[in-house]
Amino acid sequence: MIGEMLSLGFMQRALLGGAAIGAACSLLSVFVVLKRMAFVGQGVSHAAFGGVALAVLVGAPPTAGGLAFAMITALAIGGTARRRAVTEDAAIGIFLAVAMALGLVFLSLAPPGSPGFLGYLFGSVLTMLPGDLVTTLTLSGVVVVLLLGFGKELYFYVFDEEMARVAGLPVDRLYFGLLLAVAVTVVVGIQLMGVILVTALLVIPGATARLLTYNFTLLMALAVGLGVGAVVIGLTAAFRFDLSPAACIVFVLFAAFLTSLAVARRRRG
Numbered sequence: 001m002i003g004e005m006l007s008l009g010f011m012q013r014a015l016l017g018g019a020a021i022g023a024a025c026s027l028l029s030v031f032v033v034l035k036r037m038a039f040v041g042q043g044v045s046h047a048a049f050g051g052v053a054l055a056v057l058v059g060a061p062p063t064a065g066g067l068a069f070a071m072i073t074a075l076a077i078g079g080t081a082r083r084r085a086v087t088e089d090a091a092i093g094i095f096l097a098v099a100m101a102l103g104l105v106f107l108s109l110a111p112p113g114s115p116g117f118l119g120y121l122f123g124s125v126l127t128m129l130p131g132d133l134v135t136t137l138t139l140s141g142v143v144v145v146l147l148l149g150f151g152k153e154l155y156f157y158v159f160d161e162e163m164a165r166v167a168g169l170p171v172d173r174l175y176f177g178l179l180l181a182v183a184v185t186v187v188v189g190i191q192l193m194g195v196i197l198v199t200a201l202l203v204i205p206g207a208t209a210r211l212l213t214y215n216f217t218l219l220m221a222l223a224v225g226l227g228v229g230a231v232v233i234g235l236t237a238a239f240r241f242d243l244s245p246a247a248c249i250v251f252v253l254f255a256a257f258l259t260s261l262a263v264a265r266r267r268r269g
Contacts, residue, residue, distance in 0.1 A: 005239050013128045014245070017136040018231040021192045022201060024140035024185050026227025027147050029206030030220050031178060034158040040077060040179065041202040043092035045186045047073035047099035049195045052120050053106035062120070063135060063187060070183035073099055078179045082172065123194035123246035125235070132191060139188045143181055154178070155216055192231070193246045201227055204253040211257075211264040226256055 005011045032038055048066040055065025073095050080095075081088035119127065128136070147154065157164045157174045165171045182202070189198040209222035234249030 002236070005236065010126055010128070011235070011239060013130065013133045014125045014235055015232060017128050017133045018125055018192050018235055018245075018249075019228050020137050020140040021185075021189045022227035022231035023224050024143040025189050025198075025201035026205035026223045027144055027220060028181055028185050029202050029204070029227070030209065030216075030223050031147070031154055031158050031206075032182065032202050033206035033210055035178065037178065037182065038199065038203045039089055039092050040074070041182050041186060041199045043077060043096040044070050044074050044179075044183050045190070045195050045198045046096045048183075048187050048190060049120060050099040050101075050103035050106065052190075053103040053110070057106045057110050063132075066120075066190060067184065067187045069099060070187050071180055074179040074183040075176065078176050082175070119194070120190060121194050121196055122244065123190070123192050123197065125192045125245050128191060136188055136191070139184055143185050143188075146177075147181065150174070150177070151220075193249065197246045197250055200250045200253055201230075204250075204257055205230075208253070208257045208260045211260040226253070230256065 006015075032041060048070040051065035051067065051069025052062045053065075054060075054069070055062045076095050077088065077091045080086060080091040085091075086094070153164075153169055153174060156167070156169060157171060161171055164174075185202065186198055189201055192198070193201060205223040205227040206219075208226055209219050212222060213219050230249050230252040234252045235245050237243065237252075238245040238248045
């Protein structure tokens with residue numbers, strides 16, 4: 001069965017692209033969990049749907065539209081929250097609702113025969129084309145390189161923002177940089193997980209690894225290993241049983257979380 005799966009071009013692209021997405025999302029999930037930005041990821045992922053719908057309406061690449069909307073929404077959330085006009089969670093709720101409403105309007109205006117949006121909602125990694133794979137590998141690689149390159153600064157920032165500010169770190173730039181990283185990663189992950197489920201890869205790997213270790217380097221390694229492993233196992237199960245790849249990946253992630261939770265409780269007991 002494994003040999004048959006690996007002999008198929010679309011599965012090769014799905015596994016390679018999915019592994020890249022899993023690595024980028026899982027590495028970012030460490031910072032998302034430690035900084036308690038899970039709701040930000042959810043808001044940005046739903047906002048990206050509006051950009052995808054607009055791109056389809058005007059005949060532009062859906063990824064470009066989703067990326068533009070996601071980045072604009074992320075910056076709007078951050079700017080509104082930083083000015084303390086409203087709380088961050090309120091800002092997320094507001095911009096999420098507006099972006100989704102715009103998506104519904106664009107969707108209703110789309111001419112008959114336009115590409116379906118179900119794949120954007122729940123993932124369509126098995127339809128990944130060679131061009132999509134190149135885009136996925138490039139954007140995922142950029143996110144991973146930047147997160148590793150600024151790992152020490154981000155580590156200091158997510159654990160103690162005030163001390164990081166006192167120490168002279170560009171706290172605001174780090175905050176907005178994380179928001180943009182979330183936006184890029186969400187858009188890359190939509191083809192694998194869809195708008196609805198992509199936040200699972202932005203939260204569960206980091207949360208699961210956090211149950212097992214307090215060592216930051218090991219935490220990142222465990223999160224990435226879990227994310228990539230869940231993608232590979234989930235895609236294999238989806239191929240074997242003809243199920244939704246995104247759903248299978250989420251189930252694998254959740255099983256790993258429950259296992260880690262049990263291990264953590266046993267250690268404390």
